[in-house]
Amino acid sequence: MRTGLWLIGARGSVAVTSMVGALAIRAGLAAPTGCVLETPELRHDALPGIGDLVFGGHDISSTPLDKKAAALAEAGVVPERLASAVQDALLGIEQDVRPLPVTATQGETARAVAADLDRFRARHDLDRVVVINVSTTEPAPSPHPAHADLDALRSALDGPDPVLPPSALAAYAALSAGCPYVDFTPSTGARLPALDALAREKGLPYGGHDGKTGETLVKSVLAPMFAQRNLRVRTWSGINLLGGGDGANLAEPAANAAKAASKQRVLPGTLGYVPEGDTRIDFVADLDDFKTAWDLVTFEGFLGTRMRVEFTWHGCDSALAAPLILDLARLTAAAHRAGRTGPLTELAFFFKDPLGEVPHALAEQWRVLRAAVDSYASTTR
Amino acid sequence: MRTGLWLIGARGSVAVTSMVGALAIRAGLAAPTGCVLETPELRHDALPGIGDLVFGGHDISSTPLDKKAAALAEAGVVPERLASAVQDALLGIEQDVRPLPVTATQGETARAVAADLDRFRARHDLDRVVVINVSTTEPAPSPHPAHADLDALRSALDGPDPVLPPSALAAYAALSAGCPYVDFTPSTGARLPALDALAREKGLPYGGHDGKTGETLVKSVLAPMFAQRNLRVRTWSGINLLGGGDGANLAEPAANAAKAASKQRVLPGTLGYVPEGDTRIDFVADLDDFKTAWDLVTFEGFLGTRMRVEFTWHGCDSALAAPLILDLARLTAAAHRAGRTGPLTELAFFFKDPLGEVPHALAEQWRVLRAAVDSYASTTR
Amino acid sequence: MRTGLWLIGARGSVAVTSMVGALAIRAGLAAPTGCVLETPELRHDALPGIGDLVFGGHDISSTPLDKKAAALAEAGVVPERLASAVQDALLGIEQDVRPLPVTATQGETARAVAADLDRFRARHDLDRVVVINVSTTEPAPSPHPAHADLDALRSALDGPDPVLPPSALAAYAALSAGCPYVDFTPSTGARLPALDALAREKGLPYGGHDGKTGETLVKSVLAPMFAQRNLRVRTWSGINLLGGGDGANLAEPAANAAKAASKQRVLPGTLGYVPEGDTRIDFVADLDDFKTAWDLVTFEGFLGTRMRVEFTWHGCDSALAAPLILDLARLTAAAHRAGRTGPLTELAFFFKDPLGEVPHALAEQWRVLRAAVDSYASTTR
Amino acid sequence: MRTGLWLIGARGSVAVTSMVGALAIRAGLAAPTGCVLETPELRHDALPGIGDLVFGGHDISSTPLDKKAAALAEAGVVPERLASAVQDALLGIEQDVRPLPVTATQGETARAVAADLDRFRARHDLDRVVVINVSTTEPAPSPHPAHADLDALRSALDGPDPVLPPSALAAYAALSAGCPYVDFTPSTGARLPALDALAREKGLPYGGHDGKTGETLVKSVLAPMFAQRNLRVRTWSGINLLGGGDGANLAEPAANAAKAASKQRVLPGTLGYVPEGDTRIDFVADLDDFKTAWDLVTFEGFLGTRMRVEFTWHGCDSALAAPLILDLARLTAAAHRAGRTGPLTELAFFFKDPLGEVPHALAEQWRVLRAAVDSYASTTR
Ligand SMILES: NC(=O)c1ccc[n+]([C@@H]2O[C@H](COP(=O)([O-])OP(=O)(O)OC[C@H]3O[C@@H](n4cnc5c(N)ncnc54)[C@H](O)[C@@H]3O)[C@@H](O)[C@H]2O)c1
Ligand SMILES: NC(=O)c1ccc[n+]([C@@H]2O[C@H](COP(=O)([O-])OP(=O)(O)OC[C@H]3O[C@@H](n4cnc5c(N)ncnc54)[C@H](O)[C@@H]3O)[C@@H](O)[C@H]2O)c1
């Protein structure tokens, strides 16, 4: 199954780390550590392989992929030797990474994006193309009536004023071109009633939001522990210190608020109540792509005794995200092939703020994912 | 269902905290925080209630229960006002807490223990008595051929030399008296082939070992997270600082070794391999019943990137253990009533070193437990 | 030397903890742990003793002192048994804790405050009265030309509009009444040119600002370590989680900003440069008077190697502050007796944001303090 | 002032890191971060410069220096580019790094070592040679009467049985050859009455023991903070996780005990009493040269309130030690030139377990060091 993976934000850290990794794994230079589909429980021959993925994408930046790979190596995100080894292969991808089209109306932009997707599919003779958004997190968009109605949206897009934030426009274009769409960012993406309607009209699945790679991942296993042990969480406070391009952007209050909200959702979802406390995000440029998160949880046990647990997570964000991008591409392709349409709630395992009414405990999400993989693997249209 | 709860080590911290709590809950003075059977998912009218439990036990100490309760209040384990409120009720339990019989042979001791259990059942007109071992952790016992053979054991017990460590003798006596037996300590207890045979002969269930109340609990949710995300744990090291009676005993190298081994089992059980690193236990008298555990986990992600998480757990051991004692008594009684015999592998959720071939991930253990509760609740002999 | 200690904010946590403590120490019920003047190096018979302190003060709240003491006991700040033991003695102080006068102009208020101070001095036949501000932290005040000129200030105070924030008005009144003044809060207090002029005119000393009781204290010993070892601090980020009355107030952005700025000053002062990173203050009501602060320091060593240290401080703010209030009262009284006037730069040891050009390393501040104590003790007017 | 720096253990991590660093600094490729003598307060033209140091040494290993440098680069201790840049210069040092002489008696060995030192001095026309021991930590030696008497020692060394542990033999040889000697390890070295006598006879200074580079460094600033604030430390417990050659050796119980004892001395020295708690050292090979230490301090404040601070130190041991080796060589050469003889108590700043009756607070040690540097710089024989 030849599968296209079209990345919105293809020159960013997550995107390029995923390319370097896929190329290195394909060349036998690296193991697929961090790829969920390579665990014994989820490995399936019927899924597209990492080696079946063909990369392309849009970006507003023009930094060459190999330059970015070298910068990632310098920052310790990928090993120097792998960045060098895949340099030629990255040059091969360059031709499929295109500047984001700039046109007079959002409707035209959408058609230009869809045309890029069609050309990509044709050139590489792909069975399908999955579009994944790994571009800069947007601020929450202003509401607009056309967000709720597909026909209204179609007309509005050809008007002079922008109607959709960039992520939603990308989702619109992808779905219009017959491509399943996944939002790895907390941005709006396909999360609008009009786009849900479009996905269903086209018989396409979509997924999101906001890859779960650090503090929220830990939360999604610790919070159920408290619930299952009937220990009452009184406060849960945390701070995330991060640098990198993503960090710089999240220093903007609006983007920060979107992300912080996304990070807290796991608590009511697993505990059944909202403990006191907030999650902060602070930009510390010098930390680069390595993030340090600290959380303090205070809880109450038998007869009211007060106790506490704190943890410090020190992770490399792009290294944690990149293998999930490969997983999501493979899963979404398989879901599409299996005929799944609408929101892929079975992918909640991957997201901080998953679509739909889904379990928030990681273990539950894992079971749901496992069942989905079995069903994708056994269904072929 | 009037259920006896006979505690070996009835004057210890865990035992007395569980008594104070049960009495306070019964009197409406405290909520059953920390009691797993009081979560919405596990609450069942068909299980014996906390109010149905009747306490008794053996100990080698003669400290009055109310003195111990006052000491626990002084140490911040139970609130002063609850210790005072249940003082009279504790005096009522005194008559059922008896000195451990001392006799010429282990066989005679077992018969004396069994006689105490019979008298307890009769006096309170109990449907059944569950025996739970919350006494001091023993060193690992010397092997003896009679451990593997029930007939050999029966003869050996009447010989002049001790054959069984105290915990196994307690299990032998309990089972002989028709009582289900649970080992909350890491000691041998019922974990000998001869005692398994005895349980089956008598049609009795038994459970254990070693209540999971702190660092290992956190391990049992964090380790599966790494496995499910295909992140390779390279090292997992930890230290437990604890005071209290249990801490003093664990400062003995032999007991310490037993406990530390028990604490590490969760890693191979969930990861499928053994990462480097050890778990230390250090006695720090001044910390009293409050334990601080610190763990460092280093792991490897995509393309070999090194990352780390560390956590500090600051818990009150007896406050964490006591509600589980109430749960175990209720569950084991229900299992017995439902006709379960042999090792209660479905109770793995509660133990660091559970009996049988069972899942080590907390979430899996929770599902198994939930199914068991449903089955106990629906089955009545 | 009978010394009055007049507290602005006399019904607050810090104030009442210092009263309970002084009374308990005087009664031989507690040791003076946390009192710097009771270390072997600083103990001097020539200083006023803890037992020589006579308490009084102003507050806008009317909660009785013994009620507040009971609440502090409930929260674990002071032991229940001490709060009970000093209950009568607290009632004795009640008559000297007066509502803050409310009048038509700030000038009148100042005169009413001064009159209260005079009455207090007379009633108890005191050698001197030290005024210490432990009231709620104010937002930074609007600038006013009269702040820089004592004559202009005197006229402006009798105008209809408020010129000074409450802390500065308190300082004005105290100095006018011949009382040395100390600001334990980050508020303006005596830190205005016009008030400095007043202090010099009256021959009075004053001290401040912002008691150093937690994270900044640790910073003031860790930062010099990096400097002396020639290790380059790259980032220093932190978060303070605190509840209590002070926490609630600091949740206000303006007060928070004042406090956070005050907390960061130690870094340039000891390192000689400003590393990246911020200090956050978050209000978490449930933590009450117990504050948890977490700091991450990343630094660079030989040949650029990156390293890090993180610390978690879990302290009881009022318990840390109260003994320093006793120290400051005794020191300021001794300084006054010894003829010191103007800013007491020798008290930098006690403050986050000390007055004057002073060392920021705790060890240096300690040496300066020690020399000052020797000089106070040897000088008597 | 051309100064020889003769390293016992010249092929180890600390030694080779110090060589790479000195060569890189000399070549203008790196800044002297971590070198204490390069702080503004201690920089002095009268001290030998880093560029004046000429390297040589003994080792029992034969790994080439550039191979070791490459391994250190691989492990992230030194940057790859610096290891490459100084490769040729390292080859130049090779000829001066000699196998440890193996002879029939310890006396002969000492003479062979001394002859190596003489040749080294002559070949490079050095003003003086400082010998620093950075070899593997030894177990504590068996006592021997000759340790206390120089004449007895001289005769015993020519007997058939070994009298001295290797570090003390190295010290004996160095002093016999007229070279000042410094022990960076916790081993015996010059710390024997007979060797003190030898140093005085020869008019030589010596220094030690056990470089202070991590947890103990932090202790030496935190402990004085508690003392100066009159806060009572109740427990101080810690664990050090370390890999590397040094870690492997410290996994041996005897060496571990020597090190752990050395690490705890700072507490009584600064607090005036010994709090409860121990310091553990655990070998975790995978951590390599990066050490993680965690400490928990519980303390008591005003009226007995319990509080706590914990810290995690994540440092690269060789990167922390290497610049101190350069400092110690320069300081000891200057001390020698200035005519200092006997134990260099003024170097306590550098050591966990300093010689003599010295302050244990880092700030005090720094002041003593500063005065010493001034005095060395102003004195020239
Ligand atoms: N790394 C993680 O762990 C993680 C987890 C969850 C979510 N995310 C999200 O993934 C996204 C990417 O993270 P990153 O670290 O790679 O960030 P990055 O800044 O390195 O890359 C973002 C890229 O998007 C490009 N871009 C910006 N606007 C665009 C547009 N309108 N169209 C196309 N390209 C555009 C930028 O030029 C840049 O190359 C962020 O939104 C981040 O919040 C990352
Ligand atoms: N508290 C926890 O979180 C936890 C978790 C897992 C296991 N455990 C285990 O529970 C046990 C009890 O812990 P604790 O804190 O209450 O200890 P404890 O020291 O307070 O109490 C133990 C009691 O057992 C009694 N005892 C000793 N030997 C006996 C014997 N042969 N027969 C009868 N009684 C005997 C002692 O006199 C004492 O009263 C320990 O083995 C501990 O390891 C506790």
Ligand SMILES: NC(=O)c1ccc[n+]([C@@H]2O[C@H](COP(=O)([O-])OP(=O)(O)OC[C@H]3O[C@@H](n4cnc5c(N)ncnc54)[C@H](O)[C@@H]3O)[C@@H](O)[C@H]2O)c1
């Ligand atoms: N506790 C610490 O460790 C610490 C350290 C540094 C600074 N401080 C400062 O000390 C102050 C007191 O802290 P707290 O925890 O006792 O707070 P708190 O809220 O318990 O007490 C403040 C008291 O001041 C009174 N008050 C408010 N405005 C007043 C006014 N205009 N005149 C007179 N009284 C007034 C309030 O009614 C209250 O009783 C705060 O400003 C805090 O920032 C405390």
Ligand SMILES: NC(=O)c1ccc[n+]([C@@H]2O[C@H](COP(=O)([O-])OP(=O)(O)OC[C@H]3O[C@@H](n4cnc5c(N)ncnc54)[C@H](O)[C@@H]3O)[C@@H](O)[C@H]2O)c1
């Ligand atoms: N790195 C630090 O932060 C630090 C701090 C304090 C003390 N130390 C001490 O410094 C020493 C060196 O540490 P390292 O990390 O470089 O260790 P290492 O194992 O890398 O190097 C030790 C070297 O000594 C050599 N050696 C062993 N026995 C010898 C002998 N008898 N004569 C000559 N050479 C011998 C070994 O072959 C090896 O090359 C250790 O004793 C360590 O405890 C290091």
Ligand code: NA
């Ligand atoms: Na930590």
Ligand code: NA
């Ligand atoms: Na911590």
